[in-house]
Every structure is written in structure tokens, then in C-alpha cells.
Amino acid sequence: MSKKLKLLALVTVLAMTAAACGGDEEEPEPGGATGPTGVTAPEEDIPVGGTLNSAIVSDVSAGFDPQKEYYQLSWEFFRCCLTRTLMNYNGMPVDQAGTEAQPDLAAAAPEQSADGLTWTFTLKTGIMYGPPFEDVEVHAQDIIRAVERTADPEASLGGYPFYYSPIEGFDAFSDGEADSISGLEAPDDYTLVITTTRPAGDIPNLFAMPATAPIPPNPDDPDATLGVAEGHTEDYGRYLVATGPYMFEGSESLDFSLPPKDQPTLSGVEVGKFYTLVRNPSYDPATDTLRGAYIDRYEIAVGGDPVDLLNKVEAGDLDLCIDCGTPPDFLRRYQTDPELQPLLHINPSGGNRYISFNLAVPPMDDIHVRKALNLATDKDGSRKFRGGPPAGDVATHIVPDALLDNLLADYDPYPTPNFQGDIEAAKAEMAQSKYDTDGDGVCDAPECSDILMVVSEASPPYPEQTALLQDNWGELGLTFNVKQFEHTTMYSKCSDPATKAAVCNSVGWLPDYFDAATVIPPLFGTEGLYPAYGNLSLLGADADYLAEYGYDPIDIPNVDDRIEECKVIPFGAERFECWANLDRYLMEEVVNWVPLLFDTNRTIVGDRIVNFVHSASAGMEALDRLALAEGSE
């Protein structure tokens, strides 16, 4: 399972773990009882200094190797602290441009050629690397080096090189058929020209991702193609040279004059145990408009029990547990106790939860059945198993609203009273199905019995939600053969067509950046078909593909062309409109999902933290915008 999916799963499971203890107590309502999410004071009044004592339950996924890390949390550490990229995000909420890729190493937004195929970035001058290369300036070639490392299948194992495939020559270089990526040129130290094989409106976002953070050349080995990353295919994270406001402790001791195996590792990186970030002396805040960087030092301990760690936060031993989530009993206390309220922050995560139908398995091959199930589902009931309204907004369509500029905020093609399902409307829809032979609104064909539903065993919410669905959908005559799996295995089972699961009800998705291009193509395009994760409905699967996995030939909708239309449109209103239209089309003409929830991220902080800003791009707190109370050590 992908690392970002894992985080989404983990955070939710952890957040829900204690729900069973909650009994029937009334659920807290979201809203005003949460801490402030924007900058709480004018910039000049925000205290500077101190050491943030924090913890993470799960380690980062690849030891902070920028090419391999595919994980929300490590991306935020790269963004906030360690690396600068041509473009980047400001760690602010949506309404403060938090989702817009803005110039970081670039002096300005890139220029796009008239045909949309060439992008030209101009770099700022005078941006220096952190120790041990304080005298080395960041040049365009260093970014090419990073993309070349991204194209190396071993160095980017588990990463996201597929995003860069539109760059001319990227795939050829990756396959070893070329010595360089023809679509990347550095005519001078401060200019990077990118040529794509097709218009790609999201190039600014792609060059905001950590995989494109510059890698310095190795002065002791100028021929090293990958610069200082040469010889560190597996573990560059332990030798990372910073460009951001922070660096790993011990960076000044890095010695790239030695053979890679003999080089000392960063003392601030103890994978699986601790990470320590200290200020980067080369960083010049005057060149950076995107970051806060108020805290002097970040100490991040790895591991522990979420409840114990949250107790530590409450006791003041920790300032923050970054990925602990908020178990319902903590949520209840922090929402109802006036002293604790300011320490709880609830914000949209950018992720969603949904039920997916496999369109190649009867009776889910009938759109009327799928529409009927949308109408019959008690979405509000499902949300209660996740903690009620604080868990997020009920989803009525696919792409989270913030990614569509709220164009579909009021759109609900299957409205039901209080989102609790409408059995009569569902029956009317079911009556049109070929599987309802007598038209009474009840599915009565043999295909309606013993339908395979694959479910996560993580409780709550999944087994509970499954029981609710069986109840809801049972009224339409459907019965299910429920198979429970460990959460990660569930994803494997659902994405493998050979499983022939008709329904997967425990799945969710977190976008890589704020564009529907990171939601719809992997989940609905053929690019998301197995062996990739995502397209569980088999949209676009042709007869050969279906035959390979033992399915009878069947006509399944293909939306690849519609996806491509949207992908090439530059960012802006037209692109939002295109994705929104595709969302509508999927909801009304394809109907392969029951959207359930647009998730929230719930964070409890210690009382030393006096500035908390939700980063819309990260779907979590902006780590560089945290500040500690005046005088904190």
C-alpha cells in the first residue's frame, strides 16, 4: 500500500481506536470549539526560539530520502524545513493561498510557451546550501540532478517518478536508453527549461514536490552524476544536504570526500528512533516568503502508543504528537473543557472516504443498482462510527471541495434526508434494474445474494460500518459475503481484480497536491488499474484485461479521454470547471462510488504552542508556522 494511503489509514484508525470506549455519549459538534487555524498574531509578535518536543507514532517511510519518501508527514518536513524547491507552498489554509504552488527557489512563476509544452524557470541568485556546502550556490543543474535521481528506479523505489513521465526523455533516461533527460536543460546556472511531450498544467506543482529538491554536486567527485547522492541509492536521507531553514543536526560533519560507504551519517537522523532538526546557517529568510521558521530546534521521537503520547502532550512532556490523531475520548474532553479547547484544531485533511463498486461483478454492473445503493446508504450513520461531525463533512461527490474551488459544494445527485438514506427512492431506482425481475424495488435475481464485500477489520469504524451497510442495502434485497482483512491487506485484496470483490467499503484517498489530477486519474483512469492501486472499479478495463483476471467480457465505461482533457488545462477556473464536470459525470453516468466523507485532520497540541496554522497543501499543521510561548526553551 502506498505510504500516503497508509498514513490516511493509520491516522484514521488511530483516531477511531478509542471510539468503542465512548459508549452512547453525545457526540461533540464541530466548529467553534476548536483552536484557531490561521496565524494568531501579527508576524512580528510571534515568539521565536525554543525546542519543539514532538513525536511520531509511525516512522517516515524511507528515512527522509527525497526521491523515495511518499508520505504526507515527511513531505511536510521537506516543505517546512529541510528542502526548497523551484515552487512550493506557504503552509497556510486554503483562503490564504495555501494550495497554490508559489515561487520558492524560482524568482517568479514559470513562463509557459504558447504551445504549452515548454516551461522556463528562472532561479533566485544567492541561495546557498546548508553545511557542509555553505559556499555552494543552488544552480539549475542541481534540480536536473534531482530529477535524474527520480528517474532512477532504484533510487526512487516506492516514490512517484510517474508524475515526471510527461517530461521529454524522462522515460528513456529511466529505462537506460539515454544519458540525460532531453526535456531538461540548464542554459545557464539560473535557468531551467523543461520540455514536455504533452501540455501538462501541473508542472509548477510537480516542481514543488520534494523529489525535485536540488542535490549539490560533489566537489571531490565532479564526475559523480548524482552529486553527493552518488553511492547512496538506498539511503540519501542520512546524508541529506539542506536548503531550507533547517537541516538535520550534524550536517556540518558530512564528509563527501570519503567513499560513500565510509562517509559519516547525519547524527540528527536515527531512523526509527529520533530525528533532530536545527537551524541551517546558510538559510536567508530574505529570500523566502513562504515559511515561518519560528522554532530553533525540532526534536522528533519515533514510536510509542498514541494514547500515551497524547497524555504526554497534555502533561506538557511533549508539545505535539504529529500523527497521533485524536481518539474520541480526547476529542470529547478537548471540545468540552474550556481550558483545553484552544489546544484542539480540526481542519480538512483533503482526503476522502468512499465505497467502491467493481463494475465487472454482477449486480454492480447495473447502474441502477449502484444508484440505488447511493440512495440507500446512511452516510450520517457511517460518519458516527468515525466520531460524528468532527470527523468531517458528508461527501456527496468525489473530489474534496477545496480541490474544485468549491464548485460542487452544494451538489448532491443523491439527496436523502439528513444524509441518512432514502429507502423509498432507492427502491424506485432499483425497480429499473434488470436484477429486480418483478419491479418491486427489491433485487431478487440470484446475483443479488452472497455478494463479495471486502472490508478492513480495523474496528471501529469498518466492521460497524459494514453492519450498517448490510442493514441499509439489505432492504433492497442484497445479501453479502463479507470478508474481513487486516487494513493493508484489505487494500491489496480490493485492488487485485482476481479477488473479484464487488464492494470495497473501507477505502480512502489523500491527494498528493491540491489538484483533482491527483484524485481522479489514479482512481478512475486506466493508469490506476492493477497492479497500481486506485481504480478498484476497473473503469476502462478492456476485454483482454478482464479476461486476464477471469472476467466475462463486459462493457465498462472509460474516462481516460475526459481525464486527459482536464490534465492539459493550466491551473485556473477552466481547470476547476473541467474536473468538476468530470466529477458530475462520474457521479451521474458512471456511479462507481458511494462517497462517504471528506475527512478532517484533528490535532491536539501542548500549551506551549502559541501559533498553529493549518497547511492546506499538507492536510496537517504547518510545522514551520508553529511557535512556542515566549521564553520556552
Next chain:
Amino acid sequence: MGRYLVRRTLFLILVLWIVSVVTFLIFVKLPPGDPARRAAGRRATAETIADAREALGLDKPVFVQYGRFAKGLVPWPGWFLNEEVYFSWSNFVPVREEIAGRLPVSATLALGAAGTWLLLGVPIGVISAVRRRSIADRAAMVFALFGVSAPIFWLAQVFLFVFWFKLGIAPGSGLERDATLLESVFQGKFIMPWVVLALAYAAFYARMIRGNLIETMGEDYIRTARAKGLSEGRVIYRHGLRAALTPVVTMMGLDLGALLGGAFITETVFNLPGVGQYAVRAIYTNDFPAVMGVTILAAFFIVVANLVVDVVYAFLDPRVRYG
């Protein structure tokens, strides 16, 4: 004795080989998902999976794959847990480095816990044996039942909540960043883990010592000792307890051996960076090289502990002879 040791050493190798084969089959050949596919990430293609398979050495025939891992288990310079194969698939750190860094933590936990459960279990067992059906015996029974019944993960949480969070009289979980292991011990960081881990074992030991001691105290030589006019204390501690403790040595050796391979739950809940915590993460992420390294280490400790126990037995019990 020499032949016995050789035979047992060969047996030890056989056991480790079987454990390695079973571990390999379970984690590489029979997992619910393909490790290469997992490593290739969510946008895996047939090509990237093939790349991952090659990078992880999974493209080779099964016996070659196993052979690479097996070679890394041979205690030979350059072979043992070599970085070519024993390199974590999830956090990209050499397994040997991780285990070496974590073993002292697990050893500290295991030895401290063993000492604690002996300190608790032996006196309780003796008291409940010599004062049968007394209040002390009943209390010991309750203690034993509680210790055996209370799951460690729950007990650990309760201890943390009560003694650290509510009362503030014990340090919380985890070790301090820059503290040495010795400093951590003196900071009291191991006290709660020792006690929690020891409670379950102490209960077993108390019950076992009670039973053994009651049986021993009925032996003829005890009656003889009493008849010779020895004090009751001397009879119990000099003659009774010594015999009653012999089976404890067996248990102790095995338990300690198992714990040296990592106290999975205790280390996880108390956030102690030991081998057990590493193993839990490795299993969770299906990080086979790490799982293999830890499993073999744990198996090694157990079979060696078995061997040591058997040898020590010969010294403790004159009736035992090996040949």
C-alpha cells in the same frame, strides 16, 4: 560432555535452519501481498514492480533468494547479516546496525525484568508454600491470578496512566535522546517496564516455586533434616528451596532467552527502542530482511539458552549426567 555439546550444537544449527526456512516461506513466499508491489508504491506498473523485484533480489529463483538470506545468517566475517541482503526494505538502514543498536536496550529490559520477577516470585512462592491456606497464600494466589490474567499491553497502559500521568511518580515512556543506557536506567526509565514485564512472569514463578516447594517439603530427606534438629528456616532455605529452584533454572533460561530477542509488547507500549519494537515495525511493514534478522536472533537466543540451561542443570543436579 564434549560429545553432548557437539550434538547439541549441531541440533542448534538444525533448529536455526528450520526457523530460517519457515520465516522465509511465511514472509517472502506466502504473504498476502507481493513485497515488490508494495515497495513499488501505489502507482505501480508491471515495469516498476519488476524494478522493485530486482532491487529486492526477488527476481531470482526461490532457492537463490533463500540462499542469499541463509548466507547472511552464517557467523562469518563479511557474511553475517551482510548489508547486501540484510538491508531494511522499509527504512533503508542495515539490519545489523539496527539490531546492534537495539540489543542493549532489550538486554537491559530482559535482565532487569528477570531480576524483578525473581525478587517478587521467589519470596511469594516460598511464603505461600510454607504458609499454605493462610491469608498470605490466598493473597499470593490472587496476585498470581492477576499477573497471569492481566495482558501486558493493558497493564503497561494502566501503569503509565496511573504512575506517570496521574501521580507523576514515575517517568513516562521512551528514552531521552542523548541519554546513555546507564543514564536511562538511573533516570528510572526502565522501572515500569521491568515491573510490568516481571508481574506476568513473577506470577508463574511464584506458582511454580510454591508447587515445587510443597512437593519437596514432603520428601524423606527433609524429614531427615528436621529429625536432625535443623531449624525450620534452614530446612526450607538450605534443603527445600535449593531443590525446588532447580526447575526454575530451566524456565529462567528459556524466558530470558526469549526476552533477549525482544519483548515486543512491552517495548512497543513503553516506546523502548529495542529489538522487539523493531520487530513489530518490521512485521507491520513486511520488511522481510529485518524480520528475518530479528527472528533468527530470537531463535538463536532461545536455543542457546536451552543449551546453557541443560549444561547448568548438570552442575545443579548431580543426578544429571550427559554423555
